Structures are given as structure tokens and as C-alpha cells.
Amino acid sequence: MEFTTRGRLEVRITTADVGKRVSVRKLNDSPGSPERFTDAVGVLTSWEGGVLRITRRSGEVVEVPESALVAGKVVPPAPPRRRGPAATVRELQLIASRGWPARETESLGDWTLRAAGGFTTRANSVLPLGDSGLPLPEAVERITDWYGRRGLPATVQITTGDPARDEELDAELARRGWTGERYALMRTAPLAPIADLPHRLNGMGGAPMPDTGDVLLTREPDPAWVRAYGREGADAPDATAVLTGGPSVWFATVPGDDEGPAAMGRCVVDGRWTGFAALHVSPARRRQGLGSLVMAGLARQALAEGASAAYLQVEADNGAAAALYDELGFTTHHAYHYRRAPQR
Incomplete structure (x- = not known):
């Protein structure tokens, strides 16, 4: 990865490059590492408050303080792939949840309780991605109380493309009189x-x-x-x-x-x-x-x-x-x- 002009490290990016794909080098602050610098390549998502945020292709966000930035440049976009990657139901649900994030979240085992003042059902519902860590009736009472304290109706997202995980939960909620609504497709x-x-x-x-x-x-x-x-x-x-x-x-x-x-x-x-x-x-x-x-x-x-x-x-x-x-x-x-x- 070449950052130099006549042997000098140069920062050739500015806040005007937000949204572009960049390559940066920063001082390495990892304790015990023999490397003086570390590199990151990705999209410059933001540059605010003296911190650059770079989103790698994996979705990982790297934060780079301006004080640690020693070199940077805009790089060509990665060549497009004609076929998209596959994903499991769980993986895609997590990706979709990050893309429409609730303002407030709380974990209950592998479940995520999400709230955003009632704006959209997606951001104000439980995303159950495994075991809540509690007996099902107790978990239902816990989430009902959590949403009640926020003045919101308790709502759970039920995935029917993966029935081995959600069919028991769906049946229990139906038995308790929870209504099914907003049937949708991913x-x-x-x-x-x-x-x-x-x-x-x-x-x-x-x-x-x-x-x-x-x-x-x-x-x-x-x-x-x-x-x-x-x-x-x-x-x-x-x-x-x-x-x-x-x-x-x-x-x-x-x-x-x-x-x-x-x-x-x-x-x-x-x-x-x-x-x-x-x-x-x-x-x-x-x-x-x-x-x-x-x-x-x-x-x-x-x-x-x-x-x-x-x-x-x-x-x-x-x-x-x-x-x-x-x-x-x-x-x-x-x-x-x-x-x-x-x-x-």
C-alpha cells in the first residue's frame, strides 16, 4: 500500500471525501505490537469531531483520530460482483436491524428489545435470535413490562422462514391473545x-x-x-x-x-x-x-x-x-x- 510522494507520508484526503473509498494509515496504539502503523481500507463514512470513521467491506467500522492519522488517499472502488453473497436468516436479520436501527436496545439473552418512540414496527419490536435465557412465559412477561414502561405495545418479530426457531414462540404468543399483523417478506x-x-x-x-x-x-x-x-x-x-x-x-x-x-x-x-x-x-x-x-x-x-x-x-x-x-x-x-x- 503506497502512501508516499518522494519518501514522505502524506494525508491526501479531506472532509470533502466523505462517502468515497479511502485507504488510510494511522499510528498503532495496540499495546505490545511491534508494528508502528496500521492500515484500513473502506468507505469514509464520516469525519466529525476530530474522528474519521471508515466502514470496511465486512461492515466493521474503524475509528481513526485525526491526531493518529499519518497518511490517507482516495482509492478506486472495488470491482462490482455480479452475484451477491448468501446469508442465513439470522445473518440477514442482523444486517437489516443495523440498517434500520432502534434508538434504544436491550439484550435479553439472544433476544434484542428495540424501541424508537413508536416510529415503525421494525424499530419497536423484539428481534428473537435464539434463546432468551428464560422460560418462555417469563420472557414474555419481561418484554411486556419493558415496552409498557416506555408507553409502547409489546411486539415481537416472528420469522416464518426459520420455523425451528420461532414456531414455539409464535404459538405461545397466539395462545396469549397476541395478534398477528404486518405479514412481510425479506x-x-x-x-x-x-x-x-x-x-x-x-x-x-x-x-x-x-x-x-x-x-x-x-x-x-x-x-x-x-x-x-x-x-x-x-x-x-x-x-x-x-x-x-x-x-x-x-x-x-x-x-x-x-x-x-x-x-x-x-x-x-x-x-x-x-x-x-x-x-x-x-x-x-x-x-x-x-x-x-x-x-x-x-x-x-x-x-x-x-x-x-x-x-x-x-x-x-x-x-x-x-x-x-x-x-x-x-x-x-x-x-x-x-x-x-x-x-x-
Whole structure:
């Protein structure tokens, strides 16, 4: 890894390079290590408060104090992979949870209790990934109390693509009168074909699609994006923490008119995986390929950061979204739903 010009170490990156793939060298602070320096390669996710945060392809985040930085440069993007990596149900659930992070979490054995002021069920439900460490009835009482203290209904995410783990829990909650709701699918696809979609469709004739250059990417959602997103409380601090949380988050906008964006979306890059969410097209601009355009613009950014696979979560009865995602190459990885406690 070459950092020098005529034998001198140089820092050739600035805060303007946030979002780019970089290679840095820093002083090694590991006790007992004979190495004077250590290196890190990944996406420069942020540079704030005198600390650089670099997200490696594995999803690991490396923090580098400015005082320890001795060299750095922008490096070319890793070549895209045409096939995305495989993942188990557990692995993908963990990745998806990092990509839509709750503001508050607490562990109960292998379960994670998540809360974010009620903003979205995903961020306000239990993610059970193994053994709670308690008898099931006692675990249910514990989580009911935890959510009750926060003024939230106790809710558990139940995965049905891995019944050996969740079927007992699902049956116990149903027996207690917890209602099943929000039946959804986790879908996955290779990332590179999504980025290529406008080019492929334009090569097939018919009305040309707009170019991905029409998609504006930002690190923070502006007020117009939040209004178009349309969820109640989306401008509250809890919602902002969820929407902007994750290893490397991007917001996409196709400018519209005074009524708001023509199209919009969000993605989070986490190592080799990219999660898509909040895809919306203005009713007046539908059937013009703008949904695909937003996905392609976000996918190109994710490819530049070293990702190779995509995931998204969609409710099982959303036929319009399913048609688009089928076209983009998504297939079902597993299914899940939620169980909500009866009101006391």
C-alpha cells in the first residue's frame, strides 16, 4: 500500500471525501505490537469531531483520530460482483436491524428489545435470535413490562422462514391473545443488475428512461423528502435517528415540483449488503420508470462502496411493489410477521 510522494507520508484526503473509498494509515496504539502503523481500507463514512470513521467491506467500522492519522488517499472502488453473497436468516436479520436501527436496545439473552418512540414496527419490536435465557412465559412477561414502561405495545418479530426457531414462540404468543399483523417478506437480489437497469432498458427500445444523473443523493433527508415519506412523526428526533442510522446511509431524490419530489428512496450500505427502503413515486409521475431510476442510482453508489447484494422488506400483499421488485431481480429469502400484545 503506497502512501508516499518522494519518501514522505502524506494525508491526501479531506472532509470533502466523505462517502468515497479511502485507504488510510494511522499510528498503532495496540499495546505490545511491534508494528508502528496500521492500515484500513473502506468507505469514509464520516469525519466529525476530530474522528474519521471508515466502514470496511465486512461492515466493521474503524475509528481513526485525526491526531493518529499519518497518511490517507482516495482509492478506486472495488470491482462490482455480479452475484451477491448468501446469508442465513439470522445473518440477514442482523444486517437489516443495523440498517434500520432502534434508538434504544436491550439484550435479553439472544433476544434484542428495540424501541424508537413508536416510529415503525421494525424499530419497536423484539428481534428473537435464539434463546432468551428464560422460560418462555417469563420472557414474555419481561418484554411486556419493558415496552409498557416506555408507553409502547409489546411486539415481537416472528420469522416464518426459520420455523425451528420461532414456531414455539409464535404459538405461545397466539395462545396469549397476541395478534398477528404486518405479514412481510425479506427479499434479496444481486446489486449490479439493479445499477445497470436504466442502461439495459434503454437498449431494448421503447420510451427512454431518465438517466441516474437525475437522482440526487444526500447523507441527510431534507424537509421535502421527509414530507413525501409521509409517515406520522417522521420529523421527530426518534424518526431522524432511525432514518439516518446505519453504517453508510444515502437518501435519493428525483426533483419534482412544489408538491414534493417526483421520486425518492433510501439505502444503507453495510459491508457487502445494501438495504433499500422508503421507495416512493409521486402518483402523478408513476409508470415512468422513476422507481427503478431511484433504485439504480442508490445501487450505483452502493457498488462504489464495495457492496454486491441487496435486500429489502415489503409487505406480502403489496402487489405493485412486488411487480417492480420482480423486475429488479429480487426473490424471497424468508417471511416474517409481528405479534402484538393485547392492550391491558
